Amino acid sequence: MYHLLKGLHEHLTRKDEYSVVIIGLDNAGKTTMLEQIKTLYNSTPGMPADKIGPTIGQNIGKISLPSTTLHFFDLGGQRDIRSIWPRYYDECHAVVFVLDAVDQARLSETWEVFDQVLNSPRLLNLPLLLLANKQDSPHCLSVSEIRESFDAWQRARPHQAEVDSNSSVPNSPGDVHSENGRHEHDGKWDDGGAKDERMASLDVMGVSALTGTGVRDAVNWLYIRVQNARKIEDRN
Ligand SMILES: Nc1nc2c(ncn2[C@@H]2O[C@H](COP(=O)(O)OP(=O)(O)O)[C@@H](O)[C@H]2O)c(=O)[nH]1
Ligand SMILES: [Mg+2]
Numbered sequence: 001m002y003h004l005l006k007g008l009h010e011h012l013t014r015k016d017e018y019s020v021v022i023i024g025l026d027n028a029g030k031t032t033m034l035e036q037i038k039t040l041y042n043s044t045p046g047m048p049a050d051k052i053g054p055t056i057g058q059n060i061g062k063i064s065l066p067s068t069t070l071h072f073f074d075l076g077g078q079r080d081i082r083s084i085w086p087r088y089y090d091e092c093h094a095v096v097f098v099l100d101a102v103d104q105a106r107l108s109e110t111w112e113v114f115d116q117v118l119n120s121p122r123l124l125n126l127p128l129l130l131l132a133n134k135q136d137s138p139h140c141l142s143v144s145e146i147r148e149s150f151d152a153w154q155r156a157r158p159h160q161a162e163v164d165s166n167s168s169v170p171n172s173p174g175d176v177h178s179e180n181g182r183h184e185h186d187g188k189w190d191d192g193g194a195k196d197e198r199m200a201s202l203d204v205m206g207v208s209a210l211t212g213t214g215v216r217d218a219v220n221w222l223y224i225r226v227q228n229a230r231k232i233e234d235r236n
Contacts, residue, residue, distance in 0.1 A: 015064070018226040019071045021088045023117065024098035025110055026054060026077035029133040033098055033209035034061050034074040040215060041065075049210055056081070065223050082113065089120060093226045094127040096218070101132040101140040101206070111153040118198060127225035129203055131218060136208040143206045 022030045035046030041063035059074040073092070075085055089095075097117060099110050114130070117123060132146045141149065203221065207214035 015067055015069045016227070016230065017069045017071065018093040018222075018230075019073060019088075019091055020094045020096060020222055020226070021085070021092045022072055022074040022096045022098060023082075023085050024077055024131075025100065025106060025113060026079075027103070028077060028098040028100045028110075029209040030074045030077060030098045031055050031059055033096075033131070033133065033207070033215065034059055034072050036209050036212050036215050037061065037063060037072065037219060040212060041219070054078070057084075063219070065219075068223060068227065070219070070222060070226070085117075086120065086122070089122040092126065093229065094129070094222050095123055096129050096131060096222070098131045098133050098209075099146070100134055101142075101146060102134045102137045104141065107149055108153060111150055114150070115154075124198070125229075127222065127229055128198070129205065129218060129221055129225075131214075132204060132206045133209050135206040135213060136211045140206075143204050147204055 022034060024030055031047075031052045032049050035049070035052065038044070038046030038061045046061070055074060055076040057076055060072065061074070062069055062071045073088055075081075075088065095117065097114055099114070100106065117128070130146075132141065132143050134140050135142075205214055205218055205221070207218055209215065
């Protein structure tokens with residue numbers, strides 16, 4: 001009887017665990033975001049914004065929600081340490097990409113990095129949330145301006161097939177598998193339209209990691225999405 005009750009109690013109090021990676025360029029506000037999430041959800045507040053230095057490696061944090069624990073991994077965003085991001089992709093359940101909506105000078109660098117994330121085959125089916133941070137600043141771009149900026153950046157860059165025909169990627173007849181796992185056929189990229197679909201359904205939210213505005217909405221989004229993704233996975 002004891003074991004039965006213990007088993008029932010464990011079942012009822014069991015929490016599903018999910019990992020969320022927070023990525024984006026350095027200075028976008030990722031660590032401030034993580035610390036704000038800790039402050040909003042945990043009894044011990046996160047580090048105050050004025051004490052946060054550049055991230056080398058990772059910062060971690062976890063929050064407890066009904067029947068769910070979310071583990072956050074805030075990864076360093078400097079150019080030379082971005083290469084560690086993919087090591088986390090296999091283990092994570094959702095991705096938050098934070099961008100600085102004030103720093104327009106770095107938007108094209110932001111889009112280049114974001115585009116690589118969109119093209120990562122291992123992330124293709126994971127919930128991905130784009131956060132336009134620093135909405136407290138009077139100089140920030142709004143969510144719709146951020147979407148327009150990404151669309152404009154995509155239109156302005158040379159077509160992928162043109163880039164490849166000018167580069168060292170082999171252009172032999174038939175199919176070629178690229179490094180990022182997409183399928184090239186007769187010089188055309190074929191990812192089954194998955195990237196376009198992903199862009200069309202991409203959620204972009206405006207937040208201020210500094211003041212906390214929008215941060216609960218972002219966490220709620222993650223909470224719902226990771227559970228829905230698990231349900232779909234369980235059904236398959
Ligand atoms: N105005 C404003 N500044 C922010 C916000 N979030 C972060 N910052 C500032 O941006 C800088 C970089 O923040 P940090 O969290 O270290 O960025 P990270 O490199 O992406 O981890 C710091 O000076 C933060 O105080 C925000 O929502 N609003
Ligand atoms: Mg940081």
